[in-house]
Amino acid sequence: MTTTLLLVQALNGLQFGLILFLIAAGLTLVFGVMDFINLAHGVQYMVGAYLVAAFASWTGSFGTALLLALPAALAFGLLLEVLVFRHLYDRDHLDQVLATFGIILFLNQGVKFVWGAAPLNVPVPEVLSGSVEIADGLLYPVYRLAIIAAGLGVAALLYGLVSHTRIGMLVRAGATNAPMVSALGVNIRRLFMVVFGFGAMLAGFAGAMVAPILSVEPGMGDNILILAFVVIVIGGIGSVRGAFLAAILVGLVDTVGRSFAPNLLRLVLDPAAASQSGRALAPMMIYILMAAILFFRPSGLFPVKR
Amino acid sequence: MSDWVASTPAPAPALRPRLNPVPVALFALLALAPVFAALSGAEGYVLSLLTRVMIFGIAALSLDLILGYGALVSFGHAAFLGIGAYAVGILASHGIEDALIQVPVALLASAAFALVTGAISLRTKGVYFIMITLAFGQMLFFLATSLAAYGGDDGLTLPARSTLAGFALLRSDRALYAATLLALLGVYALCTAVVNSRFGRVLRGAKENAVRMEAIGFHPFGYQLVAYALSGMIAGLAGCLLANQAEFVSPAFMTWQRSGELIFMVILGGLASLHGAILGAAAFLLLEEFLPEILHTAAFLASDDVRARLAENWKMVFGPLLILVVLFVRGGIMGLLGQRHHG
Numbered sequence: 001m002t003t004t005l006l007l008v009q010a011l012n013g014l015q016f017g018l019i020l021f022l023i024a025a026g027l028t029l030v031f032g033v034m035d036f037i038n039l040a041h042g043v044q045y046m047v048g049a050y051l052v053a054a055f056a057s058w059t060g061s062f063g064t065a066l067l068l069a070l071p072a073a074l075a076f077g078l079l080l081e082v083l084v085f086r087h088l089y090d091r092d093h094l095d096q097v098l099a100t101f102g103i104i105l106f107l108n109q110g111v112k113f114v115w116g117a118a119p120l121n122v123p124v125p126e127v128l129s130g131s132v133e134i135a136d137g138l139l140y141p142v143y144r145l146a147i148i149a150a151g152l153g154v155a156a157l158l159y160g161l162v163s164h165t166r167i168g169m170l171v172r173a174g175a176t177n178a179p180m181v182s183a184l185g186v187n188i189r190r191l192f193m194v195v196f197g198f199g200a201m202l203a204g205f206a207g208a209m210v211a212p213i214l215s216v217e218p219g220m221g222d223n224i225l226i227l228a229f230v231v232i233v234i235g236g237i238g239s240v241r242g243a244f245l246a247a248i249l250v251g252l253v254d255t256v257g258r259s260f261a262p263n264l265l266r267l268v269l270d271p272a273a274a275s276q277s278g279r280a281l282a283p284m285m286i287y288i289l290m291a292a293i294l295f296f297r298p299s300g301l302f303p304v305k306r
Numbered sequence: 307m308s309d310w311v312a313s314t315p316a317p318a319p320a321l322r323p324r325l326n327p328v329p330v331a332l333f334a335l336l337a338l339a340p341v342f343a344a345l346s347g348a349e350g351y352v353l354s355l356l357t358r359v360m361i362f363g364i365a366a367l368s369l370d371l372i373l374g375y376g377a378l379v380s381f382g383h384a385a386f387l388g389i390g391a392y393a394v395g396i397l398a399s400h401g402i403e404d405a406l407i408q409v410p411v412a413l414l415a416s417a418a419f420a421l422v423t424g425a426i427s428l429r430t431k432g433v434y435f436i437m438i439t440l441a442f443g444q445m446l447f448f449l450a451t452s453l454a455a456y457g458g459d460d461g462l463t464l465p466a467r468s469t470l471a472g473f474a475l476l477r478s479d480r481a482l483y484a485a486t487l488l489a490l491l492g493v494y495a496l497c498t499a500v501v502n503s504r505f506g507r508v509l510r511g512a513k514e515n516a517v518r519m520e521a522i523g524f525h526p527f528g529y530q531l532v533a534y535a536l537s538g539m540i541a542g543l544a545g546c547l548l549a550n551q552a553e554f555v556s557p558a559f560m561t562w563q564r565s566g567e568l569i570f571m572v573i574l575g576g577l578a579s580l581h582g583a584i585l586g587a588a589a590f591l592l593l594e595e596f597l598p599e600i601l602h603t604a605a606f607l608a609s610d611d612v613r614a615r616l617a618e619n620w621k622m623v624f625g626p627l628l629i630l631v632v633l634f635v636r637g638g639i640m641g642l643l644g645q646r647h648h649g
Contacts (some may be wrong), residue, residue, distance in 0.1 A: 099632040106625030280452035
């Protein structure tokens with residue numbers, strides 16, 4: 001019983017971790033390459049979810065909606081870049097935190113204005129609905145497996161892009177020393193714009209993928225943004241590989257911790273106290289993990305060498 | 307080494323050569339406000355709004371102390387508001403309603419939390435510091451939501467406001483207003499003294515260039531940690547007052563958005579000017595309170611439906627306003643008033 005439960009929770013953790021990775025990848029690149037703190041990355045995830053919800057109710061097909069939502073999320077990210085972000089690259093982190101905080105306020109209210117405050121539901125696509133038996137008597141929803149597959153696919157794609165293409169090389173070089181890359185004749189502003197748009201699209205993709213399993217509502221990006229920051233800080237800012245490993249780690253620790261912390265504590269405490277403190281401890285675990293990692297490695301697990 | 311430096315103090319540059327008119331006017335206005343409130347016909351509303359303004363003024367002041375003078379961007383400062391508020395709430399729910407016990411407990415708890423988390427956070431620099439303070443704030447937020455005995459997510463209502471040495475002095479809104487004003491004055495005086503002291507100059511030196519400070523024999527870590535703890539305690543005091551003002555305590559006091567708002571108040575007022583932080587808190591809260599009204603009035607040509615929607619969606623104006631302030635108003639309100647900050 002506990003092994004199957006552990007397996008299910010591990011799969012859930014993996015799925016959550018991969019969603020976190022999709023968000024964190026863009027965030028860590030924007031952070032690493034441009035030295036830019038983008039709090040508005042969470043609302044880009046929310047916008048992705050809303051876009052897919054809107055397109056799905058318009059076209060009636062999740063697949064088409066996803067295909068429409070991706071370029072729309074990209075365009076939206078580029079629009080934000082032109083309107084706000086490019087004016088902030090030369091400012092200090094504090095100004096960036098505040099201005100992007102303003103974008104959060106605007107967009108959280110903005111989606112309420114356009115789509116109403118009530119959560120939207122996106123149906124799970126017909127092909128991917130239902131469950132599949134992955135072990136003896138253990139059913140797991142196909143759609144969640146599809147998220148895992150999509151997340152791993154994007155991770156592989158990103159790995160290829162970042163390590164084996166010219167633009168990936170420029171991105172890596174930019175994360176190490178942006179002024180030097182600029183001095184070598186690369187249009188760094190255009191590179192920033194590409195990275196930014198791509199990151200926004202990845203966040204939008206994550207939002208679109210979770211839309212059928214979570215409720216699409218204003219403010220849905222706020223808490224996941226903080227988790228994405230935890231991920232990139234644990235992984236080391238600017239490192240996609242670090243973000244990947246940290247995202248899986250955070251996803252597993254959070255999901256598995258929530259279901260097993262009370263059980264583990266029961267070994268040392270009496271049941272009532274164990275379930276009480278387990279419930280208190282579970283949501284704090286990833287933050288404890290982060291504080292512990294930063295205590296021993298103040299620049300994360302895979303710091304980008306500068 | 308530092309003993310030698312202490313025994314031969316350099317003549318302090320005259321940081322405040324004359325009485326600054328801004329804080330004088332500010333405190334005079336706050337002292338006179340109850341009179342106007344009584345005349346306005348909505349005394350309870352005006353007093354409670356201004357009390358909130360002053361409470362967040364105290365919290366913003368505490369943040370300005372480390373953010374403006376130490377460049378320590380704490381993104382978890384609302385946690386201290388929560389500690390102060392929960393100290394009052396938890397003690398009150400156990401029948402201990404006296405501020406003479408509640409406030410010291412709140413201050414001690416804030417100091418302890420600040421010393422532990424500060425000692426870890428200050429090992430990191432820059433962005434990592436922002437993020438680790440955020441993480442500690444989130445930890446406390448989730449701890450509060452899991453306190454089922456004290457209301458969990460929903461928070462808990464205070465049975466009554468705190469007593470003072472057994473007397474129910476804070477029962478009336480006027481008395482709470484006066485107490486908050488006194489607290490604000492005291493905190494302002496304390497912070498002014500701190501930033502102008504030798505301690506404050508070391509803190510500012512470490513902000514400018516930590517390596518040079520080390521080279522001339524100071525260890526910035528200790529100074530920064532003490533400043534962080536002091537700042538946390540002041541924010542904890544604000545939390546005690548906030549619990550009394552709202553007569554309610556909930557995890558919503560310490561969301562990360564609240565920490566972001568505190569940073570915004572400090573920037574809006576103008577970094578490193580102390581009274582700027584109070585002005586920033588006032589501007590923020592008053593804007594939040596009256597922006598729906600202002601929008602409703604400003605769109606007097608539009609139809610009633612549009613005006614109502616505008617007032618309802620005031621945050622869509624507030625957000626861009628925030629961005630515009632960051633982009634174009636450098637130095638915040640104090641910058642607009644033509645007062646350059648020192649340090």
